[in-house]
Amino acid sequence: MIEKFCHECGTKLTKKELENEGIVPFCPKCEAFRFPMYNVAVSMIVINKQTNKILLIKQYGKDYYVLVAGYVNRTEQLEHAVAREIKEETGMTVSSIKFNRTQFYEPSDVLMCNFTAFVENDVEFCPNGEIDAYRWFTYDEVRKNIRQNSLAAYFLNAYLDGWQNAIGR
Known part of the structure; x- marks a missing residue:
């Protein structure tokens, strides 16, 4: 724009x-x-290292699952925004972060930066008011449950395709 x-x-x-x-x-x-000028946001594929499951959430009264995401504050590093948003929305502490890819989302003038964020377990999980519902999905289940044809699905599928290629699936 x-x-x-x-x-x-x-x-x-x-x-x-x-x-x-x-x-x-x-x-x-x-x-x-x-x-x-445009906004910058982060979206995260949150993986529970203990169960090897991926977290999807429902927000704002919508009836579909998406990735945890949020805006980057002015002067904030992307990696800090990832850890902050996960802590704010889920209460969980990130143990490691890996950058995946970016995609400009024209409808809202946002450069979306996608990461994989690992948490050790879900013991700290305490969703805030931004999360209406959540569920941890296996790698096989998660593709079927994310909002289809969305930017979240694009990021998730790209990550899973890379993961599956790495293990020869």
């Missing part, structure tokens, strides 16, 4: 050539180029 107005002064942006960048939105009042 291209910004239409300057985020500093509110003036309508024009388009102007910028060397090595091409056509970029430009504020004639501030005399500054204004690159598109």
